[in-house]
Amino acid sequence: xxxxxxxxxxxxxxxxxxxxxxxxxxxxxxxxxxxxxxxxxxxxxxxxxxxxxxxxxxxxxxxxxxxxxxxxxxxxxxxxxxxxxxxxxxxxxxxxxxxxxxxxxxxxxxxxxxxxxxxxxxxxxxxxxxxxxxxxxxxxxxxxxxxxxxxxxxxxxxxxxxxxxxxxxxxxxxxxxxxxxxxxxxxxxxxx
Amino acid sequence: xxxxxxxxxxxxxxxxxxxxxxxxxxxxxxxxxxxxxxxxxxxxxxxxxxxxxxxxxxxxxxxxxxxxxxxxxxxxxxxxxxxxxxxxxxxxxxxxxxxxxxxxxxxxxxxxxxxxxxxxxxxxxxxxxxxxxxxxxxxxxxxxxxxxxxxxxxxxxxxxxxxxxxxxxxxxxxxxxxxxxxxxxxxxxxxxxxxxx
Numbered sequence: 001x002x003x004x005x006x007x008x009x010x011x012x013x014x015x016x017x018x019x020x021x022x023x024x025x026x027x028x029x030x031x032x033x034x035x036x037x038x039x040x041x042x043x044x045x046x047x048x049x050x051x052x053x054x055x056x057x058x059x060x061x062x063x064x065x066x067x068x069x070x071x072x073x074x075x076x077x078x079x080x081x082x083x084x085x086x087x088x089x090x091x092x093x094x095x096x097x098x099x100x101x102x103x104x105x106x107x108x109x110x111x112x113x114x115x116x117x118x119x120x121x122x123x124x125x126x127x128x129x130x131x132x133x134x135x136x137x138x139x140x141x142x143x144x145x146x147x148x149x150x151x152x153x154x155x156x157x158x159x160x161x162x163x164x165x166x167x168x169x170x171x172x173x174x175x176x177x178x179x180x181x182x183x184x185x186x187x188x189x190x191x192x
Numbered sequence: 193x194x195x196x197x198x199x200x201x202x203x204x205x206x207x208x209x210x211x212x213x214x215x216x217x218x219x220x221x222x223x224x225x226x227x228x229x230x231x232x233x234x235x236x237x238x239x240x241x242x243x244x245x246x247x248x249x250x251x252x253x254x255x256x257x258x259x260x261x262x263x264x265x266x267x268x269x270x271x272x273x274x275x276x277x278x279x280x281x282x283x284x285x286x287x288x289x290x291x292x293x294x295x296x297x298x299x300x301x302x303x304x305x306x307x308x309x310x311x312x313x314x315x316x317x318x319x320x321x322x323x324x325x326x327x328x329x330x331x332x333x334x335x336x337x338x339x340x341x342x343x344x345x346x347x348x349x350x351x352x353x354x355x356x357x358x359x360x361x362x363x364x365x366x367x368x369x370x371x372x373x374x375x376x377x378x379x380x381x382x383x384x385x386x387x388x389x
Contacts, residue, residue, distance in 0.1 A: 091302035123305030
């Protein structure tokens with residue numbers, strides 16, 4: 001191999017490598033600048049979030065939390081009824097961050113999740129035992145209760161080996177779907 | 193001729209070896225998982241830190257328990273599994289806080305958190321060396337996960353390389369599911385009362 005051929009080979013690999021790096025960087029920048037909108041699903045449509053299959057049913061607002069016991073000082077609760085099916089191999093809590101109100105409401109505490117069938121605070125949900133649950137947000141008194149609610153449904157991904165320890169686990173990923181619900185105030189009074 | 197094959201053959205062999213090593217590396221969770229000590233329902237299982245024996249397993253559709261002076265009914269979408277056991281520490285005082293119901297399909301069901309404040313539940317009491325204490329556990333599991341299950345008991349959920357008791361549950365039959373099990377408060381030596389209906 002002559003020196004000329006060697007120089008040519010180095011030049012070609014250099015140009016190729018630089019072009020590949022530039023293309024990859026440009027694609028990353030383009031993706032970050034043009035995020036894909038989340039798909040909007042209808043109420044009662046199951047959403048596969050990786051670890052969970054979530055079906056958001058309905059939303060309502062009212063003064064009585066799912067326990068059925070009205071608090072001494074009047075409060076407004078915004079409640080979202082949903083089904084959750086644990087698809088992993090272990091019992092897990094439905095993460096309160098699985099459902100997020102979009103756009104975020106300032107000073108809104110995390111919701112408390114109740115079991116719909118007996119009004120108790122939901123503990124861990126077992127695989128193979130899908131449950132209907134109610135997430136209840138205590139609405140800030142300064143704000144009027146919403147007429148419509150847009151919820152983002154978060155997702156998790158299973159990694160057999162994570163990047164730090166090589167341990168398997170579930171990791172948060174971007175929201176997979178959004179659901180738009182109308183909040184019925186009358187239904188809350190009627191059913192409870 | 194042979195010389196020209198040697199190079200590529202060595203590269204292929206190295207690639208195959210690396211691929212095999214990559215595929216068979218044990219997971220971090222396997223390397224640091226607890227060490228199982230196996231046993232069966234009705235016999236004493238000895239780990240280095242504690243001993244435990246599982247006596248009775250009750251199945252029920254509903255559990256009634258008194259909480260803050262009122263009787264409350266706890267329903268489930270599966271079956272309630274109420275386990276009566278006894279445990280003792282060996283060398284030092286400790287609490288047993290982790291109990292899991294490993295179903296025949298490999299799913300690990302955690303303790304039901306809805307009865308976790310009942311006296312005798314894991315974590316409510318510290319075990320002293322040499323003094324056996326009764327222990328109560330409650331799980332909610334699907335009906336298909338009843339027979340062929342194993343009860344896993346350890347000091348805590350994350351204790352790398354500590355010993356964990358794996359107790360094969362033998363006396364579980366679907367026709368023994370009661371409609372209600374009533375749990376009440378007992379005395380110091382037997383912290384709960386159990387009535388099957």
